[in-house]
Amino acid sequence: MSTFIVEGGHRLDGEITPQGAKNEALQILCATLLTPDKVTVENIPDILDINNLISMLCEMGVKVEKISPNTYSFQASDINLDYITTPEYIKKSASLRGSVMFVGPMVARFGYAVLPKPGGDKIGRRRLDTHFIGINKLGAEFEYNTEQHAYEIRANELKGTYMLLDEASVTGTANIIMAAVLAKGTTTIYNAACEPYIQQLCRMLCRMGAKIEGIGSNLLTIHGVESLHGTTHRILPDMIEIGSFIGMAAMTGSHITLKNVSYNDLGIMPDSFKRLGIELQVKGDDIVIPQHDGYEIDTFMDGSIMTFADAPWPGLSPDLLSVFLVVATQARGSVLIHQKMFESRLFFVDKLIDMGAQIILCDPHRAAVIGSGRLNSLRATNMVSPDIRAGIAMLIAAMSARGTSHIHNIDQIDRGYENIDKRLNAIGANIMRVSN
Structure with missing residues (x-):
């Protein structure tokens, strides 16, 4: 210390x-899991939470290249799904709250994710109901593993639906968006967070091939697509x-x-x-x-x-x-x-x-x-x-x-x-x- x-x-x-914005970077780096293609991200802040998240991506099998002090490329073409069930992953994920946003991309692309109770700042209750309910409505099932002290999330297929979020959670909205872009059909999210960082995430996903309407408002309409491709993104x-x-x-x-x-x-x-x-x-x-x-x-x-x-x-x-x-x-x-x-x-x-x-x-x-x-x-x-x-x-x-x-x-x-x-x-x- x-x-x-x-x-x-x-x-x-x-x-x-x-x-670069920490809260945007956490969302953007998690979104690189949505495609096997290379995604280049500029203006990444050199801070502890972001460096820990990048380290976790590397250990999951993402090919990470540091192009310059604040620019990296990420290619999630060979993810090791076995790693996310290990005690090492669960411990690291629990200590970094931003890792909760792995769930949306992982369930959307691979049909499986693991989520321990996350850590982060000691600032009181920070509930995850918005994440759970939204992704559950898309068709994912949550099961608590008492041995791992973590949730296992599975989905054979995500399907678009209408949802009214119980709170305009920024990370909850980001997680649901990342799950919905690869779901079958159309997802409507009402009471969505509309911070600039959510807008940035949506614009990046659209450049990757997603179809999102209502960016900047609290009513998002997402038409699911089969797959996403690579892009370059600069963080605010x-x-x-x-x-x-x-x-x-x-x-x-x-x-x-x-x-x-x-x-x-x-x-x-x-x-x-x-x-x-x-x-x-x-x-x-x-x-x-x-x-x-x-x-x-x-x-x-x-x-x-x-x-x-x-x-x-x-x-x-x-x-x-x-x-x-x-x-x-x-x-x-x-x-x-x-x-x-x-x-x-x-x-x-x-x-x-x-x-x-x-x-x-x-x-x-x-x-x-x-x-x-x-x-x-x-x-x-x-x-x-x-x-x-x-x-x-x-x-x-x-x-x-x-x-x-x-x-x-x-x-x-x-x-x-x-x-x-x-x-x-x-x-x-x-x-x-x-x-x-």
Whole structure:
């Protein structure tokens, strides 16, 4: 387990290019299992979760070639189905939540998949009902294997059907789409997630020969095809990392430029930061955050306290609320953060309170933040990162604090952020990585 030693109070200055989107990459890499042809994927982030998924693909028999630092080709022409029943595969799959999206492609193409209870962030319940019910409606059968502690999913033939999803789950929608593209007949998915990353997945599948209508909406119609072929796909910039950098710039009073952000795919996020009082300048496809000596939280039109809550796209991503919460601690004004989807994601605020932040944790889903209105008003402390998004919020807080902070268990941050210490040090941060 490694540690970041962060000397706070340094202003950043320069340009930084966001990495490829982690959540899109997980879907896209799983989709390479749908064809025996070669699929080339560009702008893959070099992060722990993605590297572990690529390693699992290799062990399943996928031919993986690293073309450049962030570009790989994948060819799933000779999959070893015996491997996915081994204890080694089940252990690795259980530790990486993204591997749940192997199920759709594997059942669609091979009629068989294995799914242990997946791991990932410790942020509360993340149920898989949407995945199970959707793929079951297509004709797959789930059976729990008590010896393997895993589900075995089988299907002689998947058949298109109508389904109304119980929630607009992003990974659930992706899994069902990947199963439906090779099913017989037509599948209609209502209440589908429609995030840019789902749109990207659908567009890639269409280039591979799939027939999908309604891309970008919550009503998808998929006409099954016999087979898919290879393609080349480029992953979008990671909007969560973009939001993290905006928060860092504001809290450290820095002037930075975020390059090539795919601004039109950021949705409500830029306007939400503006309601926190942060100025953003859009220049082409770049975002410039000018130096802030302070920022003031907006109120609603009737003067009531501002509330930021997560919601399915085009609402605010739950992955950004940890960043909004920590940024609000230095603003002038008050805000309520309402994390609807995960009941354990706000528990890290006790560390921010130790640093001097004024936060009331109302319940597992809501926190009221009373901003200090002063940059660098937090004091350094020792912290342990419980998950990716809380980890980056802790790093932002440490960078803006007086003194030197220690953040332990930074493997959690590495799961979602590529060489974050090196990239930030290059523009003025003082972050040291220590291996314990």
